[in-house]
Amino acid sequence: MSKLSFRKQILSQLALVLIGAFVLLPIWALLNISFDGALKGAPVELRLFPEEFSLAAYIRVWTDPAQSLNFLGLLRNSLTISLGAALLSVIFGMTAAYAFARFRFPGQRGGLFALLVGTLLPPVALMTPLYILLSQLGIRATLFGLIVVYTSFTMPFVIWNMRSAFQAVAKELEEAAFLDGATLFASFWRITLPLALPSIGVAALIAFIVSYTEFAIGWLFVETSSNVTLAMAVSGLMGTSRAWSNMAALSVLMSIPVVILFILLRRYLISGLLIGALED
Amino acid sequence: MKVDKSELTLYSRIFYLLAVCAVVALAGRLRLRAVDRLPIDYDEDDYLRSAQLIAAEIQEQNWAGLQETNYRQEHPQLVKIAYGLAIAPLDRASLIPDQPTSASPAPRLPEPHYQIARKLSALFGSLEVLALAVLNPLAGLFLSIHTFTIKYHSQIMLEGLPSLTSALTVIFYMRAKNKLGMPIPNLWLLGSALFLGLTASGKYLFAIVGIVILADGLITAFHKRSWSPVVILLGWGLLSLVFFFASSPYLWPDPIFRLKESLLFHRQYASTAQEVQAAGMPPWQPFIWLFGSVPWHPGVFTVCLDLIITVFALLGFRSLWRERRLFALWIIIALAFLLIWPTKWPQYILILTFPWSLSASYGIRDSVWKPLIAWRGAYKQKTKMPASYSNLWRAALMLLPAGLAITAITFYPLFFQGAMAFTDFSAQSLRDGLNGGIWREFFRGISMQVPPSEIDISPFASNQAVRYVGLAWLEGVYARTPDLVFFNLMWAMLAVLLQIGLGIGTALLLSQNKLRLKQFWMVLFILPWAIPEFVGALSWLQILHPQNGWFALSGRSFGEIPGNPFAAAVATWQSNPLSVLLVLLVVGVWMGFPVMMLATIAGLKTIPRDIYDAAAMDGASGWALFWQIIWPMVLPLLAPVIILRMITAFNQFYLFYVLNPPFGMATFSLVSYFYVKEIGLYSASAALNIFNILILIVMLLYFNRVSGANKGVQYV
Numbered sequence: 001m002s003k004l005s006f007r008k009q010i011l012s013q014l015a016l017v018l019i020g021a022f023v024l025l026p027i028w029a030l031l032n033i034s035f036d037g038a039l040k041g042a043p044v045e046l047r048l049f050p051e052e053f054s055l056a057a058y059i060r061v062w063t064d065p066a067q068s069l070n071f072l073g074l075l076r077n078s079l080t081i082s083l084g085a086a087l088l089s090v091i092f093g094m095t096a097a098y099a100f101a102r103f104r105f106p107g108q109r110g111g112l113f114a115l116l117v118g119t120l121l122p123p124v125a126l127m128t129p130l131y132i133l134l135s136q137l138g139i140r141a142t143l144f145g146l147i148v149v150y151t152s153f154t155m156p157f158v159i160w161n162m163r164s165a166f167q168a169v170a171k172e173l174e175e176a177a178f179l180d181g182a183t184l185f186a187s188f189w190r191i192t193l194p195l196a197l198p199s200i201g202v203a204a205l206i207a208f209i210v211s212y213t214e215f216a217i218g219w220l221f222v223e224t225s226s227n228v229t230l231a232m233a234v235s236g237l238m239g240t241s242r243a244w245s246n247m248a249a250l251s252v253l254m255s256i257p258v259v260i261l262f263i264l265l266r267r268y269l270i271s272g273l274l275i276g277a278l279e280d
Numbered sequence: 281m282k283v284d285k286s287e288l289t290l291y292s293r294i295f296y297l298l299a300v301c302a303v304v305a306l307a308g309r310l311r312l313r314a315v316d317r318l319p320i321d322y323d324e325d326d327y328l329r330s331a332q333l334i335a336a337e338i339q340e341q342n343w344a345g346l347q348e349t350n351y352r353q354e355h356p357q358l359v360k361i362a363y364g365l366a367i368a369p370l371d372r373a374s375l376i377p378d379q380p381t382s383a384s385p386a387p388r389l390p391e392p393h394y395q396i397a398r399k400l401s402a403l404f405g406s407l408e409v410l411a412l413a414v415l416n417p418l419a420g421l422f423l424s425i426h427t428f429t430i431k432y433h434s435q436i437m438l439e440g441l442p443s444l445t446s447a448l449t450v451i452f453y454m455r456a457k458n459k460l461g462m463p464i465p466n467l468w469l470l471g472s473a474l475f476l477g478l479t480a481s482g483k484y485l486f487a488i489v490g491i492v493i494l495a496d497g498l499i500t501a502f503h504k505r506s507w508s509p510v511v512i513l514l515g516w517g518l519l520s521l522v523f524f525f526a527s528s529p530y531l532w533p534d535p536i537f538r539l540k541e542s543l544l545f546h547r548q549y550a551s552t553a554q555e556v557q558a559a560g561m562p563p564w565q566p567f568i569w570l571f572g573s574v575p576w577h578p579g580v581f582t583v584c585l586d587l588i589i590t591v592f593a594l595l596g597f598r599s600l601w602r603e604r605r606l607f608a609l610w611i612i613i614a615l616a617f618l619l620i621w622p623t624k625w626p627q628y629i630l631i632l633t634f635p636w637s638l639s640a641s642y643g644i645r646d647s648v649w650k651p652l653i654a655w656r657g658a659y660k661q662k663t664k665m666p667a668s669y670s671n672l673w674r675a676a677l678m679l680l681p682a683g684l685a686i687t688a689i690t691f692y693p694l695f696f697q698g699a700m701a702f703t704d705f706s707a708q709s710l711r712d713g714l715n716g717g718i719w720r721e722f723f724r725g726i727s728m729q730v731p732p733s734e735i736d737i738s739p740f741a742s743n744q745a746v747r748y749v750g751l752a753w754l755e756g757v758y759a760r761t762p763d764l765v766f767f768n769l770m771w772a773m774l775a776v777l778l779q780i781g782l783g784i785g786t787a788l789l790l791s792q793n794k795l796r797l798k799q800f801w802m803v804l805f806i807l808p809w810a811i812p813e814f815v816g817a818l819s820w821l822q823i824l825h826p827q828n829g830w831f832a833l834s835g836r837s838f839g840e841i842p843g844n845p846f847a848a849a850v851a852t853w854q855s856n857p858l859s860v861l862l863v864l865l866v867v868g869v870w871m872g873f874p875v876m877m878l879a880t881i882a883g884l885k886t887i888p889r890d891i892y893d894a895a896a897m898d899g900a901s902g903w904a905l906f907w908q909i910i911w912p913m914v915l916p917l918l919a920p921v922i923i924l925r926m927i928t929a930f931n932q933f934y935l936f937y938v939l940n941p942p943f944g945m946a947t948f949s950l951v952s953y954f955y956v957k958e959i960g961l962y963s964a965s966a967a968l969n970i971f972n973i974l975i976l977i978v979m980l981l982y983f984n985r986v987s988g989a990n991k992g993v994q995y996v
Contacts, residue, residue, distance in 0.1 A: 004792055004793060004794050004795060008792070009794075009795070009796065012789050012792060012795060013796065013797070015789055016786075016789060016790075016797075016801050019782070019786055019805065020801065020804055020805070022870065023804060023805055023807060023808055023870070024804070024807075025823065026816065026819035026820045026822065026823060026870065027807060027811070027819055029819055029820075029822035029823050029830065030815070030818065030819040030822055032822075033822055042825075042827070042828040043822075043828050043833060044828070044833070045833055046830055046833040046834045048830075088685075092681045092682050092685040092686075093681075093682045093685075093686075094682075095677075095678035095679070095680075095681060095682065096678060096679045096681065096682030096683060097682070098678060099674075099675040099678040099679050103671045103674065103675045104671060105671040105672040105675040105676075106672055107672075108675075111679075114691070115686075116980065117973070117977060117980075118686065118690050118691070120927045120931075120973075120976045120977075120980060121690070121694065121973065121976075122931035122933070122948070122949040122952075122969070122972060122973075123933075123949075124933070124949045124952045124953045124956075124965070124969060125694065125697060125952075125969040125972070125973060126690065126693045126694065126697065127953075127956065128697065128700065128956060128962045128965065128966060129692075129693035129694070129696035129697050129700070130689070130693050132696070132713060132714055132718075133692075133693060133696070135714050136714065148689055151685075151689060152689035152690045152693065155682070155685065155686055155689070155690060156686065156690060159682055159686070184674075209812070212812070213812035213813065213814060213815075215814070216933065216934075216937060216953060216957075217953075220956070220957070231812070231814070234814075234815070234818075235814070238818070238938075244822075244828070247818070248818075248822075251812075251815040251818055252815075254812070254815070255810075255811050255812055255815050258810060258811070258812060259807065259810040259811060261810075262806060262809065262810030263803050263806060263810065266802075266803075266806055266878065269878075270875075270878040270879060270881075270882055271882065274879060274882060274917065274920065274921065
């Protein structure tokens with residue numbers, strides 16, 4: 001493709017502006033309402049800009065997000081649960097992913113198919129059984145219980161992606177290490193793992209996001225208000241009677257870190273997605 | 281399934297013949313059973329009355345009277361004459377009263393006239409099955425058990441005869457083609473024209489096979505660069521018009537006016553008749569009929585496999601298009617017509633059950649038969665090679681941690697969920713369920729120690745203990761959710777298609793050389809993907825909320841603006857199925873297009889520059905460049921992302937949770953959650969989930985097969 005002519009440049013920019021407007025429209029609607037200090041409940045008249053610009057809603061939800069915890073407490077719960085689920089998925093799944101990537105063994109295709117079925121399960125398919133299972137173990141309403149729940153949603157997906165990541169590392173590198181007398185473990189630890197780490201990180205990040213933004217199923221498990229997460233708190237503020245500004249402000253606050261991560265890591269994220277290709 | 285008759289041995293001929301006989305016998309048996317058991321339906325009194333009037337003329341040998349006797353003149357006359365001929369030898373019964381079409385079904389109709397007329401219709405229906413079975417016995421089997429087809433062929437309706445003649449129209453046309461695929465004037469073509477004429481005077485709707493044949497002729501003419509098919513089909517069309525008029529005596533005295541009157545009725549009926557308005561069906565309602573068996577007459581139909589037939593018809597459509605394009609065209613044109621036509625009565629789907637069953641037989645061949653053969657071949661080969669068990673032990677150790685964990689928290693719960701679907705576990709029996717009641721009842725049930733109980737879902741039910749209910753829930757979900765299944769599939773398909781469109785478009789814009797602000801736009805367009813799904817849905821809610829959203833408020837703030845019907849239409853989006861779909865799609869595209877965009881940008885980078893230059897040298901335009909070079913090179917890279925997005929869209933939860941569309945227009949995930957959270961019917965939710973997972977597995981296997989062509993392409 002040669003250099004753009006002036007006319008093409010203008011037309012392209014116009015098209016991009018239109019798409020940009022489409023992208024920004026709802027985001028603006030949310031920001032608009034979150035900065036609207038005059039709003040008490042649901043909006044009753046159309047305002048495309050805040051009547052009086054204020055950070056009041058943000059300050060309110062920072063100190064009192066209508067749960068017994070403040071914002072930081074909620075964030076701590078969210079991080080504990082999401083990081084816990086992501087780490088558990090990676091640690092428990094790593095060796096299996098490697099085995100699937102490197103060895104040929106009887107039952108491999110069956111195992112991979114089961115894994116694939118695991119990745120396509122909707123989370124609601126596991127909620128009632130997990131509820132009963134964790135109740136029987138007596139950990140249903142604890143933070144650890146939630147970690148287990150979210151791990152069960154993310155683990156098949158993480159293993160699948162880690163397998164692809166290991167496969168993408170050239171086998172010749174390992175074979176060279178074997179020739180130098182390295183053990184299987186050493187070659188895995190010194191060569192394959194470091195090379196696959198970025199992709200594994202992406203898989204972990206996606207697992208993190210799943211747990212960080214989940215609330216519908218989480219609410220079924222939580223009993224004490226000290227275990228509520230950020231996402232659950234946002235959903236607690238939903239409903240027409242409450243102040244929409246608070247809900248908007250809290251959802252903006254909880255989205256900011258994720259959005260920043262996505263923007264910074266966008267290149268790795270997309271290669272992580274493509275590497276999780278269903279090439280079998 | 282294309283059988284070259286000359287290669288058939290004697291045995292396979294006999295087998296073929298036996299299969300055809302068995303299928304037709306089954307078809308006749310099922311239709312006669314339905315004739316006996318189906319209650320009297322709407323319209324049956326009208327058509328029998330019409331037949332009585334005609335029979336009276338016949339009994340008096342007053343043949344000219346046929347030119348003035350056509351009760352319910354909005355429908356053509358031929359089927360009514362057929363019914364009239366059938367009951368003419370009988371004693372005359374008192375005339376059925378004239379009632380509006382919206383009147384409820386007649387409580388009783390004169391015997392045996394009523395039985396005779398129904399049996400005549402069933403005979404036409406069975407002959408249609410015979411026509412298909414000769415073409416392909418398996419397809420004939422599908423048509424013979426299709427419940428909607430059975431129902432409307434076993435009542436005094438108009439569908440029986442035109443179903444048969446429309447099928448014959450197409451088959452005869454197929455026969456009229458020479459080896460090059462060109463239609464040539466011969467006796468077969470004459471027969472085709474005759475049957476098309478009879479079809480039109482049976483029921484207008486079925487005459488769309490004429491359009492199918494014209495389309496096929498045009499395509500043939502285009503491919504062979506010859507006008508002769510068009511000319512021949514012109515003659516064929518004129519002939520069929522002649523046959524149409526010849527078989528409708530009512531039209532003879534005043535052809536133009538009476539035909540116009542009869543046809544105009546349908547347009548008016550669709551827009552004014554109360555029963556059409558009251559039904560309030562979405563445009564895609566005919567598809568919903570295809571996705572389930574007849575829901576109104578429990579006990580009449582012994583096998584209810586309509587959904588299975590539809591699944592295989594979808595799976596087989598690609599092959600049907602390649603091998604028997606005429607029938608594939610029939611399906612496409614009929615579906616398009618059903619989608620556009622405003623009246624959505626269930627009997628209309630009979631215009632396509634013939635090719636639909638044929639497609640299903642190709643689906644069986646492609647998705648069951650061929651894989652089985654391939655699997656057997658692979659199995660035989662594999663047993664010759666020693667399995668690498670040495671690897672198994674090394675691998676087993678490495679598989680252990682994940683294997684244990686994933687079994688405990690993903691697969692065991694999945695099986696548990698399966699067991700739950702066989703019980704009536706609900707909020708009332710929660711305590712028993714927590715104490716192991718589900719596995720207890722499941723095992724007692726499948727080992728036949730306890731019979732299945734009736735499901736009692738009233739809130740006053742006093743079942744403290746979990747009980748085994750057998751397949752009741754799963755059957756219920758299978759039979760009662762055609763709208764959900766279809767909506768889910770349509771939603772996933774359309775959402776992903778639109779995402780691909782916008783995603784690729786944006787990626788092409790952004791990949792232009794020397795584009796200004798590239799990084800800025802890129803970061804901006806990632807936002808919908810980066811924002812958590814439910815926050816994105818919440819953002820859209822600020823605009824779309826039916827009371828407090830922008831569109832709703834714009835009406836309130838500026839008074840009722842007569843000049844802004846658009847805002848009013850958007851604000852009330854929840855009241856109309858089509859606008860619900862559109863709104864959901866807009867939000868769905870917003871959420872999903874960034875991934876497609878990023879994947880395409882990554883894919884475009886892998887295309888070497890030389891190819892563009894070479895294409896530019898050859899003078900390829902932008903359009904050709906895209907379809908000839910960019911699309912085929914980017915598609916293999918996009919395929920896995922597309923599959924992932926399809927599954928994500930199929931399972932989409934928060935979008936529906938937040939925007940809250942009407943019931944029946946949601947995903948299985950949301951409905952299943954609703955059953956747990958709001959009603960406490962855990963077992964019903966379990967059955968929904970199991971059904972959902974089965975659909976997903978079928979989808980996955982299908983994608984696997986289709987994208988198997990791209991095997992060997994290295995991703996990234």
